[in-house]
Amino acid sequence: MTLGADRSDVAARRTTPDQLTPTVELIEITKAFPGVIANDHISLVAMPGEVLCLLGENGAGKSTLMSIISGLYQPDSGRIKVGGNEVRIHSPRHGRELGVGMVYQHLSLIPTLTVLENLMMGANPGIVLDQRSARTRLAELASALGVAVDPDVRAGSLALGQQQHIEIIKALWSGSRLLILDEPTSMLTPQGAMELQGVLRGLTARGLAIIFITHKLHEAIAIGDRVAVLKLGRVVGTMGPDELAAAPPQELQERIITMMFGEAHAPDAEVAELREPAVAARAAAVVTAEPLLELVDVSAVGADGQHGIQHVSLTVHGGEVVGVAGIDGNGQRAFAEVIAGQRRQIAGEIRLAGTSIDRTSVSARQRMGLRYVTDDRLGEGVVASWPVSINLVLKRIGQMPYWNRGTVDRSAIETTARELIEEFDIRTPSPQTRIGKLSGGNIQKAIIAREVAFEPKVVVFNKPTHGLDVRTTHAVRERIGEMTRQGVAVVVISSDLDELIDVCDRVAVLDAGRLVGIVENGPGAETRIGELIVGAAAAVPIPA
């Protein structure tokens, strides 16, 4: 997926002398937390009128760095200069006063308040809310961005792309010279991402400096005037505007990969990750003749203002991997929960291996082999304060051999726990460790272990590799491949198109609760899926 980029104007801008003062300059910034050095002597420069792309995997230290610039954290050592003057940024408010605007990855608008109220929050000078000035300012900034905004609508009813525009406006509200965006396209459609790029271009044209954090190579190359690559807390390489303008994207990608992984790397699994989908693995899948999971015209109501699903029909055979693509909040949660049994459908039928499970309880479905790997790991996936071992059998409470006629057999639990920890490479000091203390990746491994062990028939994954490091991501995808070889039917729900293209045989697209199409994986599939995601409507309101 490429976004258009035009860099000639940037190179032209650079020749003006007074533009040479960096908006923000980081000098040897170091920040350590217990057990990890998040930022290791990082030096960076953000120039006015430029987009600096900060590239790196999860855990590379990007978020920490941004928290330091915005004033949330203090660096252990190093200096920061804003507009040429050395400063200490005490707090987020101080950062804002200095002109640093921050747009976080997870939208932070308050859904029950109006757009105007969200913007006035923390920014209203007097005791009484000055609506008039706020409205004026909003109009000003909206036109600077080139978007239309209704101030009196409840923030929760806006589409994600629109909410992000509001977030940007919010970040620029008190006047900024630097705008930082943390993984802004993670939940946008391809069209939304293009829109964003247009907005950012407009802002840089006015002299704003922008730092754009991402882990997607192609995005960084397409959007960035300057690219810095972070790995394990250090800057391992940078590319300036001249270099970026001089070479084609493919070559730039190669150079960046080299920066990230070093010269000597043979066909590395991780690198292949970044380049081509692992199509080969799927060839050995055992596809059953009978469908294992069928949804027949299923409708369900959404929760918390999210979309439900309407008239969804889908068939998945054993050994198949079917993906469900779409922007977050278009019914994915309802879709997953209605299959798992956590939500009741209002119409339609669901069948597991030919038998209707409409009246079957969640635990009964689990016993029948239907498993659900939730995306909400700590919220519903585990009991964070309990040991890993109990969490691994959490869906088998009362069942043999862990519970014998109602009473618990701790050694049986311990035995199984050790086996699963070994098999799924769950890094934990002991089976008794509280699962909340493990890293996100290991918690996910434990959840997957729980669902995927004990002979599953159908497994539904919701955002299985979200927030995980490269190695774990790869392990998860391998596991999915292995399951297909055992004849398990797999559904993968994800908003990450790359992931879906990598693992799935077919990809369905969910839009406003409806399945708007199913695309066979292959050349051009990505574009077609993208079109389907975008096609139905540019702005998809979430029901209030």
Add this chain to the structure above:
Amino acid sequence: MSDMTAGLDSGIETAARIPSRRRGWVDALVRSVGPIVLALLTGAILLAIIGRDPIAFYDDVLKAGLFRASGLQDTITRTAPVLLVGAGLIVAFRAGLWNLGSDGQYLLAAAFVAGVAPGLLASVPVAIGWILLAFLGMAVGAAWTIVPAWLRGRYGVNEIITTLMMSFIGVGLAALLVKGPFDGPSTVPQTSVIDPAGMLLDLPDVRIHIGVFLALFVSAAVYWLFARTAFGTRMDVLGANPRAAVHVGIDVPRLTLVTFMLSGALIGLAAAVDIVGVFSYMRADWNPAYGLKVVPLVFLARLNALAMIPFAVFFGVMSIGGAYATRRADLPGDFLLVLIGLVLLFMVLTQYLSDKRERGESLLPRRTRIANAHA
């Protein structure tokens, strides 16, 4: 990472359900006895401020509640309802359900038992009568939890409101019953008195009725329920992470109902034991209000039914000895409430300090956090 668990798992953690070498029994002792000691110390200071002699006061408490034979017997007798109400609260709290309606459940059960008992015990063999009355108390207590439980399980309606409301209604209804259908021959509104022959048997030579044994047995049973059974584990999941409970396949509305009813039943049993074991009748305006007073003990015991036992004895000593001591010091019996309230506050404080230490944080206020806080 561990910070993220704060606020996601509800209620307080219980050392009892997670076997943890880390804590050590010394630490556990400090966490449970520490708040009591601090509360008593603060109580002593308060006594001194209002011109009462703290040493004489506590001396009286111990003399009357512990060292005198009759007082000790009363103390031990008092543990029966406290243990039972405590068990009822533990069952609910561990499942994350705030059963704050124990007063209404207790009084309503007491009214029914007090109303029915005199006649029943005169017409059937006492042992059978006791069993029937026990079930009556449990049934009434359980029944009074059904509406809040259903509203919570099915619609997520906050049970604090509903149990409180039902409690007020229950108290009123109990009064109506005692003044109405269950009114006895006496001029004041109260039930008929149970014939002494019908009262619960005492242990030989002492004035301690066998209900105490029942309470001990029930405490052990509740402990076993949570330590060993799948049912107890499910309740613990519900309390620790209600969303996970749904996710792992627990039938939450049903479990909510069963848990609430069990809680109410135990509280109703406490009432039955009190009426048939100690009081023998019920006055219309009587309310021992165990509910709120037992809450601190339940948390001190870390929601562990067996650990409740020493705390129930402590409460007994404070009640019985305290009644005498406050009279002598010309203070209202409500002074006990102050001590109990302080125990709870100190428990919260010691838990906070202990958690901080366990997380490896300094006990001193965090400068950076405070600096960032007033942005």
Add this chain to the structure above:
Amino acid sequence: MPDLLTPTFLTALLAGGLLAAVPLIFASLGEIIAEQAGVLNVGLEGMMISGAFAGFAATQATGDLWLGVAAGALAGMLVSLVMVLFCVRLGMDQIIVGIAIVLTAEGVTSVLHTVIFGQSYPRLDRVAVFEIPLLRDIPVLGGSVFSQPLAVYMGLAVVGVVAWMLRATSWGLHVRAAGERPASLDAAGVSVVRVRTVAEIMCGALAGIGGAYLSIVSSGTFVPFVTQGAGFIAIVIAMLARGRTWWSVLGALLFGISLSLTTALQLVGIDIPVDVVTMLPFISVMVVLILFARDARLPSALGLPYLRGSR
């Protein structure tokens, strides 16, 4: 029953109802502010009783009822500081601390009463009723709504002020944000802890005033546990009001009227047992909840302590 609609009955009912409702109005208003900010104040009963005692004692000592009200507010605020320290600042469980506050406050006020007044229960003079000229001549309403102690009109005015504050000031906006998504408020550079602290202290002050009103105006004396669960009723009213301040007035009136129903009924010769009448408001709340259970909507962050670093 035509007897019920006589002016005498209705006047008595409304007058008594409004009188009984005022403490609830103040207390539930305070609770609304706290809950909108995300703090569940189970200890409200403790703040009310502290205010009741302080208010009574101060008025008894100085003869000045306004001083009593101020003392009540102060007492309520002092008690609320416990919530501020333990829950808002240290993040401990709000319900547990609330219960502790109720127990301690009930005990302390009872002990203090014995220590200061011994076995006597001094009464205060009846508070002067303020009759609004012209309006007081309206049948029924004149004798009830428009002939009340000044404090009643002030109570209603306070409701209006608080409603405006929540809607139209920065502070009000921050309070509503703190209860919905404190992380967003924090990101906007506003101290969640400070907002909740102020909200909680205001709650304490209002609850204290409500309690003081109860002992100074309503009953004219202080008896241990004089609040009789009013604090818990106020919590229920606040939860049902769901942030809409004028609903708290309605709810308080409902309770107030049922509390004054017995006296009014006796005036027209109908004798319903006191117990039934006192149960009525609670029964009506339960009926409302059963019928409209699906509608319960409380601030999302209610009851959850805010710790920066956790989501």
